[in-house]
Amino acid sequence: MVAEFAGLTEAESKLLSSTSSTDVSVLDRMVENVIGAFSLPLAVATNFRVNEKDYLVPMAIEEASVVAAASHAAKLARPGGGFHGSMSDPVMIGQVQLLDIADPDGATKRILAEERKLLELANSKDPLLHKVGGGAKKIEVRVLHTPRGPMVVVHLLVDVRDAMGANAVNTMVEAIAPELSRLSGGRSHLRILSNLAINRLAHVKAVFTKEVLASDDWSGEDVVEGVLDAWCMAAYDPFRCATHNKGVMNGISAVAIATGNDFRALEAGAHSYAAWKAGEGRVISPLTMFEKTPNGNLVGSIELPMAVGTIGGTTAVHPMAKLAMKILGVSGAGELGTIMAAVGLAQNFAALRALATEGIQKGHMTLHARNVAIMAGARPDQADRLAKVMVSERAIRIDRAKELLEKEHTS
Numbered sequence: 001m002v003a004e005f006a007g008l009t010e011a012e013s014k015l016l017s018s019t020s021s022t023d024v025s026v027l028d029r030m031v032e033n034v035i036g037a038f039s040l041p042l043a044v045a046t047n048f049r050v051n052e053k054d055y056l057v058p059m060a061i062e063e064a065s066v067v068a069a070a071s072h073a074a075k076l077a078r079p080g081g082g083f084h085g086s087m088s089d090p091v092m093i094g095q096v097q098l099l100d101i102a103d104p105d106g107a108t109k110r111i112l113a114e115e116r117k118l119l120e121l122a123n124s125k126d127p128l129l130h131k132v133g134g135g136a137k138k139i140e141v142r143v144l145h146t147p148r149g150p151m152v153v154v155h156l157l158v159d160v161r162d163a164m165g166a167n168a169v170n171t172m173v174e175a176i177a178p179e180l181s182r183l184s185g186g187r188s189h190l191r192i193l194s195n196l197a198i199n200r201l202a203h204v205k206a207v208f209t210k211e212v213l214a215s216d217d218w219s220g221e222d223v224v225e226g227v228l229d230a231w232c233m234a235a236y237d238p239f240r241c242a243t244h245n246k247g248v249m250n251g252i253s254a255v256a257i258a259t260g261n262d263f264r265a266l267e268a269g270a271h272s273y274a275a276w277k278a279g280e281g282r283v284i285s286p287l288t289m290f291e292k293t294p295n296g297n298l299v300g301s302i303e304l305p306m307a308v309g310t311i312g313g314t315t316a317v318h319p320m321a322k323l324a325m326k327i328l329g330v331s332g333a334g335e336l337g338t339i340m341a342a343v344g345l346a347q348n349f350a351a352l353r354a355l356a357t358e359g360i361q362k363g364h365m366t367l368h369a370r371n372v373a374i375m376a377g378a379r380p381d382q383a384d385r386l387a388k389v390m391v392s393e394r395a396i397r398i399d400r401a402k403e404l405l406e407k408e409h410t411s
Protein backbone atom coordinates (compact mmCIF):
# COMPACT_ATOMS: atom_id res chain seq x y z
CA MET A 1 0.00 0.00 0.00
CA VAL A 2 2.84 2.38 0.82
CA ALA A 3 4.55 1.53 -2.46
CA GLU A 4 1.35 2.30 -4.33
CA PHE A 5 0.69 5.48 -2.35
CA ALA A 6 4.20 6.85 -2.88
CA GLY A 7 4.82 5.39 -6.34
CA LEU A 8 7.82 3.33 -5.20
CA THR A 9 9.68 1.29 -7.77
CA GLU A 10 10.19 -2.42 -7.25
CA ALA A 11 13.82 -1.79 -6.30
CA GLU A 12 12.80 0.81 -3.72
CA SER A 13 10.21 -1.55 -2.22
CA LYS A 14 12.85 -4.26 -2.04
CA LEU A 15 15.22 -1.86 -0.27
CA LEU A 16 12.63 -1.43 2.48
CA SER A 17 12.63 -5.10 3.29
CA SER A 18 16.34 -5.77 2.88
CA THR A 19 18.14 -3.15 4.95
CA SER A 20 17.99 -4.65 8.40
CA SER A 21 20.26 -7.02 10.25
CA THR A 22 17.35 -7.42 12.64
CA ASP A 23 14.37 -9.61 11.83
CA VAL A 24 11.58 -7.27 10.73
CA SER A 25 9.12 -9.29 12.83
CA VAL A 26 11.06 -8.13 15.93
CA LEU A 27 10.88 -4.51 14.78
CA ASP A 28 7.22 -4.92 13.91
CA ARG A 29 6.46 -5.68 17.56
CA MET A 30 8.31 -2.55 18.74
CA VAL A 31 6.28 0.18 17.00
CA GLU A 32 3.26 0.49 14.73
CA ASN A 33 3.01 0.45 10.93
CA VAL A 34 6.54 -0.87 10.38
CA ILE A 35 7.62 -0.85 6.72
CA GLY A 36 11.34 -1.53 7.12
CA ALA A 37 14.38 -0.60 9.14
CA PHE A 38 16.53 2.51 9.12
CA SER A 39 20.22 1.73 9.56
CA LEU A 40 22.67 3.99 11.32
CA PRO A 41 26.39 3.29 11.50
CA LEU A 42 27.25 1.37 14.67
CA ALA A 43 30.80 2.21 15.76
CA VAL A 44 32.92 1.83 18.86
CA ALA A 45 34.70 4.65 20.63
CA THR A 46 38.10 3.55 21.87
CA ASN A 47 40.50 4.52 24.68
CA PHE A 48 37.80 4.96 27.31
CA ARG A 49 39.02 4.26 30.82
CA VAL A 50 36.34 4.92 33.42
CA ASN A 51 36.92 4.22 37.12
CA GLU A 52 40.04 2.19 36.26
CA LYS A 53 38.21 -0.07 33.79
CA ASP A 54 38.68 -0.08 30.01
CA TYR A 55 35.66 -0.01 27.73
CA LEU A 56 34.84 -0.16 24.06
CA VAL A 57 31.85 2.16 23.81
CA PRO A 58 29.25 1.39 21.13
CA MET A 59 27.83 4.46 19.40
CA ALA A 60 25.09 4.65 16.79
CA ILE A 61 25.23 7.97 14.99
CA GLU A 62 25.02 9.50 11.54
CA GLU A 63 27.28 12.50 12.17
CA ALA A 64 30.86 12.23 10.98
CA SER A 65 33.66 12.95 13.47
CA VAL A 66 31.76 12.25 16.71
CA VAL A 67 33.27 8.79 17.27
CA ALA A 68 36.75 9.95 16.28
CA ALA A 69 36.52 13.00 18.54
CA ALA A 70 35.34 10.97 21.55
CA SER A 71 38.07 8.37 21.04
CA HIS A 72 40.77 11.02 20.71
CA ALA A 73 39.59 12.90 23.80
CA ALA A 74 39.51 9.64 25.77
CA LYS A 75 43.11 9.02 24.66
CA LEU A 76 44.15 12.45 25.91
CA ALA A 77 42.45 11.74 29.26
CA ARG A 78 44.39 8.52 29.86
CA PRO A 79 47.69 10.07 31.09
CA GLY A 80 45.63 11.92 33.71
CA GLY A 81 44.09 8.62 34.86
CA GLY A 82 41.07 8.51 32.56
CA PHE A 83 37.58 9.35 33.75
CA HIS A 84 36.33 9.00 37.29
CA GLY A 85 32.74 9.29 38.36
CA SER A 86 29.60 7.87 39.83
CA MET A 87 25.86 8.09 39.77
CA SER A 88 23.47 8.99 42.52
CA ASP A 89 20.66 6.60 43.43
CA PRO A 90 18.43 6.08 40.37
CA VAL A 91 15.47 8.09 41.66
CA MET A 92 12.90 9.28 39.14
CA ILE A 93 10.01 11.66 39.67
CA GLY A 94 6.41 10.83 38.76
CA GLN A 95 3.93 13.70 38.75
CA VAL A 96 0.22 13.85 39.55
CA GLN A 97 -1.57 17.11 38.75
CA LEU A 98 -4.51 17.86 41.05
CA LEU A 99 -7.14 20.42 40.00
CA ASP A 100 -10.20 22.12 41.49
CA ILE A 101 -8.65 22.24 44.94
CA ALA A 102 -10.43 24.62 47.28
CA ASP A 103 -7.68 24.57 49.92
CA PRO A 104 -4.23 23.77 48.44
CA ASP A 105 -2.39 24.06 51.76
CA GLY A 106 -4.87 21.79 53.53
CA ALA A 107 -4.64 19.30 50.64
CA THR A 108 -0.84 19.35 50.88
CA LYS A 109 -0.96 18.55 54.61
CA ARG A 110 -3.48 15.73 54.17
CA ILE A 111 -1.44 14.14 51.36
CA LEU A 112 1.84 14.31 53.29
CA ALA A 113 0.16 12.82 56.36
CA GLU A 114 -0.74 9.74 54.28
CA GLU A 115 2.73 9.36 52.70
CA ARG A 116 3.35 5.86 54.05
CA LYS A 117 0.03 4.52 52.81
CA LEU A 118 0.52 6.11 49.39
CA LEU A 119 4.01 4.60 49.07
CA GLU A 120 2.65 1.17 49.98
CA LEU A 121 -0.08 1.50 47.38
CA ALA A 122 2.48 2.52 44.72
CA ASN A 123 4.83 -0.33 45.64
CA SER A 124 2.03 -2.90 45.50
CA LYS A 125 1.96 -2.25 41.72
CA ASP A 126 5.58 -3.33 41.18
CA PRO A 127 6.59 -6.08 43.62
CA LEU A 128 9.53 -7.04 41.38
CA LEU A 129 11.06 -3.57 41.57
CA HIS A 130 10.51 -3.58 45.33
CA LYS A 131 12.20 -6.98 45.60
CA VAL A 132 15.38 -5.77 43.85
CA GLY A 133 15.68 -2.88 46.33
CA GLY A 134 13.84 -0.19 44.40
CA GLY A 135 10.36 1.24 44.68
CA ALA A 136 8.49 4.35 45.73
CA LYS A 137 10.47 6.15 48.43
CA LYS A 138 9.01 9.59 49.03
CA ILE A 139 6.15 11.99 48.35
CA GLU A 140 6.66 15.71 47.76
CA VAL A 141 3.96 18.29 47.14
CA ARG A 142 4.17 21.61 45.30
CA VAL A 143 1.50 24.25 44.84
CA LEU A 144 1.50 26.14 41.55
CA HIS A 145 -0.37 29.41 41.09
CA THR A 146 -1.31 29.55 37.42
CA PRO A 147 -3.61 31.63 35.21
CA ARG A 148 -6.01 28.64 35.30
CA GLY A 149 -6.09 28.64 39.06
CA PRO A 150 -4.08 26.90 41.76
CA MET A 151 -2.76 23.41 41.06
CA VAL A 152 -1.38 20.94 43.53
CA VAL A 153 1.39 18.87 41.97
CA VAL A 154 2.40 15.70 43.78
CA HIS A 155 5.81 14.17 43.13
CA LEU A 156 6.26 10.47 43.72
CA LEU A 157 9.98 9.69 44.05
CA VAL A 158 10.74 6.18 42.82
CA ASP A 159 14.03 4.33 42.96
CA VAL A 160 13.94 2.47 39.63
CA ARG A 161 17.24 0.57 40.07
CA ASP A 162 18.43 -0.68 36.65
CA ALA A 163 15.40 0.46 34.64
CA MET A 164 14.95 3.75 32.83
CA GLY A 165 11.78 3.75 34.83
CA ALA A 166 9.10 5.54 32.80
CA ASN A 167 6.69 2.61 32.65
CA ALA A 168 7.31 1.67 36.26
CA VAL A 169 6.72 5.24 37.47
CA ASN A 170 3.73 5.89 35.20
CA THR A 171 2.01 2.76 36.51
CA MET A 172 2.58 3.90 40.09
CA VAL A 173 1.34 7.46 39.63
CA GLU A 174 -1.78 6.20 37.88
CA ALA A 175 -2.35 3.84 40.82
CA ILE A 176 -2.13 6.51 43.52
CA ALA A 177 -4.02 9.24 41.62
CA PRO A 178 -7.55 8.26 42.84
CA GLU A 179 -6.37 8.31 46.46
CA LEU A 180 -4.71 11.71 45.88
CA SER A 181 -7.97 13.06 44.41
CA ARG A 182 -9.83 11.91 47.51
CA LEU A 183 -7.27 13.38 49.93
CA SER A 184 -7.08 16.69 48.10
CA GLY A 185 -10.81 17.12 47.64
CA GLY A 186 -10.18 17.86 43.95
CA ARG A 187 -9.60 15.75 40.87
CA SER A 188 -6.46 14.23 39.42
CA HIS A 189 -5.55 15.18 35.86
CA LEU A 190 -2.09 14.41 34.38
CA ARG A 191 -0.21 11.40 35.76
CA ILE A 192 3.21 11.00 34.16
CA LEU A 193 6.96 10.80 34.70
CA SER A 194 9.04 13.99 34.66
CA ASN A 195 12.14 13.86 32.49
CA LEU A 196 13.74 16.55 34.65
CA ALA A 197 15.41 13.85 36.73
CA ILE A 198 17.20 16.10 39.24
CA ASN A 199 17.64 13.19 41.66
CA ARG A 200 19.31 10.83 39.18
CA LEU A 201 22.56 12.56 38.37
CA ALA A 202 25.83 11.38 36.88
CA HIS A 203 29.06 13.11 37.92
CA VAL A 204 32.27 12.48 36.00
CA LYS A 205 35.69 14.18 36.01
CA ALA A 206 38.86 13.94 33.95
CA VAL A 207 42.25 15.64 34.01
CA PHE A 208 43.89 16.62 30.73
CA THR A 209 47.52 17.39 31.47
CA LYS A 210 49.03 20.40 29.74
CA GLU A 211 51.76 18.18 28.34
CA VAL A 212 49.27 15.99 26.52
CA LEU A 213 47.47 19.02 25.09
CA ALA A 214 50.59 20.45 23.44
CA SER A 215 51.06 19.98 19.68
CA ASP A 216 53.40 21.29 16.98
CA ASP A 217 51.29 24.42 16.61
CA TRP A 218 50.04 24.98 20.15
CA SER A 219 51.60 24.95 23.60
CA GLY A 220 49.76 23.04 26.33
CA GLU A 221 49.24 26.31 28.23
CA ASP A 222 47.61 27.92 25.16
CA VAL A 223 45.20 25.01 24.79
CA VAL A 224 44.27 25.10 28.49
CA GLU A 225 43.58 28.85 28.35
CA GLY A 226 41.75 28.46 25.03
CA VAL A 227 39.42 25.78 26.43
CA LEU A 228 38.75 27.89 29.54
CA ASP A 229 37.78 30.89 27.38
CA ALA A 230 35.58 28.66 25.22
CA TRP A 231 33.82 27.18 28.26
CA CYS A 232 33.35 30.63 29.79
CA MET A 233 31.49 31.84 26.72
CA ALA A 234 29.00 28.97 27.14
CA ALA A 235 28.57 29.87 30.80
CA TYR A 236 27.62 33.45 29.93
CA ASP A 237 25.96 33.19 26.52
CA PRO A 238 22.85 31.04 25.94
CA PHE A 239 23.42 31.07 22.17
CA ARG A 240 26.78 29.40 22.63
CA CYS A 241 25.57 27.23 25.50
CA ALA A 242 22.89 25.58 23.34
CA THR A 243 25.60 24.33 20.99
CA HIS A 244 28.00 23.50 23.83
CA ASN A 245 25.36 21.20 25.33
CA LYS A 246 24.44 19.82 21.91
CA GLY A 247 28.04 18.67 21.62
CA VAL A 248 27.79 16.91 24.98
CA MET A 249 24.67 15.09 23.77
CA ASN A 250 26.30 14.10 20.47
CA GLY A 251 28.18 11.49 22.45
CA ILE A 252 25.54 10.58 25.00
CA SER A 253 22.67 10.13 22.53
CA ALA A 254 24.84 7.99 20.26
CA VAL A 255 25.50 5.56 23.13
CA ALA A 256 21.83 5.73 24.11
CA ILE A 257 20.73 4.72 20.62
CA ALA A 258 23.29 1.92 20.40
CA THR A 259 22.18 0.49 23.74
CA GLY A 260 18.44 0.81 23.04
CA ASN A 261 17.93 3.61 25.54
CA ASP A 262 15.43 6.44 25.14
CA PHE A 263 17.56 9.27 23.77
CA ARG A 264 14.62 11.71 23.69
CA ALA A 265 14.21 11.24 27.44
CA LEU A 266 17.93 11.88 27.94
CA GLU A 267 17.93 14.96 25.70
CA ALA A 268 14.85 16.35 27.46
CA GLY A 269 16.43 15.64 30.85
CA ALA A 270 19.78 17.18 29.95
CA HIS A 271 18.50 20.40 28.38
CA SER A 272 15.81 20.99 31.00
CA TYR A 273 18.40 20.37 33.74
CA ALA A 274 20.72 22.89 32.07
CA ALA A 275 17.90 25.44 32.20
CA TRP A 276 16.81 24.50 35.73
CA LYS A 277 20.35 24.77 37.07
CA ALA A 278 20.93 28.15 35.44
CA GLY A 279 18.59 29.63 38.03
CA GLU A 280 16.43 32.71 38.15
CA GLY A 281 16.98 35.25 35.36
CA ARG A 282 19.26 33.02 33.30
CA VAL A 283 18.30 30.82 30.38
CA ILE A 284 20.64 27.84 30.38
CA SER A 285 23.90 26.61 31.88
CA PRO A 286 26.66 24.37 30.49
CA LEU A 287 26.39 20.70 31.44
CA THR A 288 30.18 20.60 31.79
CA MET A 289 32.71 22.72 33.61
CA PHE A 290 36.39 23.34 32.88
CA GLU A 291 38.92 24.59 35.41
CA LYS A 292 42.68 24.86 35.78
CA THR A 293 44.59 23.04 38.53
CA PRO A 294 47.31 24.91 40.45
CA ASN A 295 49.93 23.16 38.28
CA GLY A 296 48.28 24.30 35.08
CA ASN A 297 46.44 21.17 33.94
CA LEU A 298 42.90 21.21 32.67
CA VAL A 299 40.11 19.54 34.67
CA GLY A 300 36.80 18.83 33.01
CA SER A 301 33.69 17.73 34.83
CA ILE A 302 30.13 16.95 33.88
CA GLU A 303 26.87 16.72 35.82
CA LEU A 304 23.57 15.78 34.26
CA PRO A 305 20.51 13.58 34.73
CA MET A 306 21.06 10.11 33.35
CA ALA A 307 17.82 8.16 33.09
CA VAL A 308 19.19 5.06 31.40
CA GLY A 309 18.36 1.43 31.92
CA THR A 310 19.94 -1.95 31.41
CA ILE A 311 16.60 -3.64 32.08
CA GLY A 312 13.29 -3.00 30.38
CA GLY A 313 12.53 -0.69 27.47
CA THR A 314 14.20 -1.66 24.19
CA THR A 315 17.57 -2.62 25.70
CA ALA A 316 16.50 -6.18 26.33
CA VAL A 317 14.40 -6.53 23.15
CA HIS A 318 16.47 -5.20 20.25
CA PRO A 319 19.15 -7.74 19.25
CA MET A 320 21.65 -5.02 18.25
CA ALA A 321 21.13 -3.22 21.56
CA LYS A 322 21.77 -6.50 23.38
CA LEU A 323 24.95 -6.94 21.38
CA ALA A 324 26.05 -3.38 22.11
CA MET A 325 25.46 -4.01 25.81
CA LYS A 326 27.63 -7.11 25.63
CA ILE A 327 30.45 -5.15 23.94
CA LEU A 328 30.19 -2.48 26.62
CA GLY A 329 30.10 -5.07 29.40
CA VAL A 330 28.36 -3.11 32.14
CA SER A 331 26.75 -4.62 35.19
CA GLY A 332 23.92 -2.14 35.66
CA ALA A 333 22.35 1.24 34.94
CA GLY A 334 24.71 3.12 37.26
CA GLU A 335 27.78 1.91 35.40
CA LEU A 336 26.16 2.61 32.03
CA GLY A 337 25.17 6.14 33.07
CA THR A 338 28.68 6.89 34.34
CA ILE A 339 30.23 5.77 31.05
CA MET A 340 27.73 7.82 29.08
CA ALA A 341 28.55 10.92 31.12
CA ALA A 342 32.26 10.26 30.43
CA VAL A 343 31.49 10.10 26.71
CA GLY A 344 29.58 13.41 26.96
CA LEU A 345 32.53 15.03 28.71
CA ALA A 346 35.00 13.62 26.17
CA GLN A 347 32.88 14.86 23.28
CA ASN A 348 32.58 18.32 24.75
CA PHE A 349 36.29 18.54 25.52
CA ALA A 350 37.13 17.48 21.95
CA ALA A 351 34.86 20.17 20.51
CA LEU A 352 36.21 22.91 22.79
CA ARG A 353 39.79 21.94 22.05
CA ALA A 354 39.20 22.00 18.30
CA LEU A 355 37.28 25.30 18.49
CA ALA A 356 39.97 26.87 20.64
CA THR A 357 42.75 25.85 18.26
CA GLU A 358 42.43 24.95 14.59
CA GLY A 359 38.63 25.40 14.39
CA ILE A 360 36.00 22.71 14.11
CA GLN A 361 35.82 22.42 10.35
CA LYS A 362 39.26 21.00 9.65
CA GLY A 363 38.66 17.66 11.33
CA HIS A 364 34.95 17.66 10.68
CA MET A 365 35.07 18.35 6.97
CA THR A 366 37.88 15.88 6.41
CA LEU A 367 35.65 13.17 7.79
CA HIS A 368 32.61 14.62 6.07
CA ALA A 369 34.31 14.67 2.64
CA ARG A 370 33.17 11.12 1.84
CA ASN A 371 29.54 12.08 2.45
CA VAL A 372 29.97 15.10 0.18
CA ALA A 373 31.34 12.85 -2.56
CA ILE A 374 28.40 10.46 -2.18
CA MET A 375 25.95 13.39 -2.26
CA ALA A 376 27.54 14.38 -5.57
CA GLY A 377 26.73 10.92 -6.92
CA ALA A 378 29.98 9.01 -6.31
CA ARG A 379 29.88 5.25 -5.75
CA PRO A 380 31.38 4.14 -2.41
CA ASP A 381 34.59 3.02 -4.17
CA GLN A 382 34.93 6.43 -5.86
CA ALA A 383 34.04 8.37 -2.72
CA ASP A 384 37.32 7.67 -0.91
CA ARG A 385 39.34 8.85 -3.90
CA LEU A 386 37.31 12.02 -4.33
CA ALA A 387 37.39 12.74 -0.60
CA LYS A 388 41.19 12.51 -0.57
CA VAL A 389 41.51 14.98 -3.46
CA MET A 390 39.04 17.44 -1.91
CA VAL A 391 40.80 17.30 1.47
CA SER A 392 44.20 17.92 -0.14
CA GLU A 393 42.73 20.87 -2.09
CA ARG A 394 40.86 22.10 1.00
CA ALA A 395 37.77 22.32 -1.20
CA ILE A 396 35.21 19.96 0.34
CA ARG A 397 32.17 21.01 -1.66
CA ILE A 398 29.50 19.23 -3.73
CA ASP A 399 30.29 21.30 -6.84
CA ARG A 400 33.95 20.29 -6.63
CA ALA A 401 33.00 16.64 -6.05
CA LYS A 402 30.77 16.77 -9.16
CA GLU A 403 33.63 18.23 -11.23
CA LEU A 404 36.01 15.52 -10.03
CA LEU A 405 33.42 12.87 -10.75
CA GLU A 406 32.88 14.14 -14.28
CA LYS A 407 36.63 14.12 -14.80
CA GLU A 408 36.78 10.46 -13.67
CA HIS A 409 33.99 9.54 -16.04
CA THR A 410 35.53 11.27 -19.05
CA SER A 411 39.08 10.04 -18.42
Ligand code: NAD
Pocket residue numbers: 126128129132134160161162163164165166167168169170193194195262265309311312313314
Ligand atom coordinates in the same frame (compact mmCIF):
# COMPACT_ATOMS: atom_id res chain seq x y z
P1 NAD B 1 9.99 -1.63 31.80
O1 NAD B 1 8.64 -1.39 32.39
O2 NAD B 1 10.09 -2.37 30.53
O3 NAD B 1 10.94 -2.36 32.88
C1 NAD B 1 11.01 -1.98 34.24
C2 NAD B 1 10.51 -3.10 35.13
O4 NAD B 1 11.44 -4.18 35.16
C3 NAD B 1 10.36 -2.66 36.56
O5 NAD B 1 9.12 -2.02 36.75
C4 NAD B 1 10.51 -3.98 37.33
O6 NAD B 1 9.25 -4.58 37.51
C5 NAD B 1 11.33 -4.87 36.41
N1 NAD B 1 12.70 -5.15 36.93
C6 NAD B 1 13.28 -6.37 37.08
N2 NAD B 1 14.52 -6.28 37.57
C7 NAD B 1 14.78 -4.97 37.73
C8 NAD B 1 15.93 -4.22 38.17
N3 NAD B 1 17.08 -4.81 38.57
N4 NAD B 1 15.85 -2.87 38.17
C9 NAD B 1 14.73 -2.26 37.78
N5 NAD B 1 13.61 -2.90 37.34
C10 NAD B 1 13.63 -4.26 37.33
O7 NAD B 1 10.77 -0.30 31.54
P2 NAD B 1 10.82 1.13 32.20
O8 NAD B 1 12.27 1.40 32.42
O9 NAD B 1 9.90 1.30 33.35
O10 NAD B 1 10.29 2.07 31.00
C11 NAD B 1 11.13 2.45 29.96
C12 NAD B 1 10.37 2.74 28.69
O11 NAD B 1 9.38 3.76 28.91
C13 NAD B 1 11.25 3.25 27.59
O12 NAD B 1 11.06 2.45 26.46
C14 NAD B 1 10.73 4.68 27.34
O13 NAD B 1 10.90 5.03 25.99
C15 NAD B 1 9.31 4.62 27.76
N6 NAD B 1 8.60 5.86 28.13
C16 NAD B 1 9.23 7.05 28.37
C17 NAD B 1 8.51 8.17 28.78
C18 NAD B 1 9.23 9.46 29.11
O14 NAD B 1 10.44 9.49 29.05
N7 NAD B 1 8.56 10.55 29.47
C19 NAD B 1 7.14 8.08 28.94
C20 NAD B 1 6.51 6.86 28.70
C21 NAD B 1 7.25 5.73 28.30
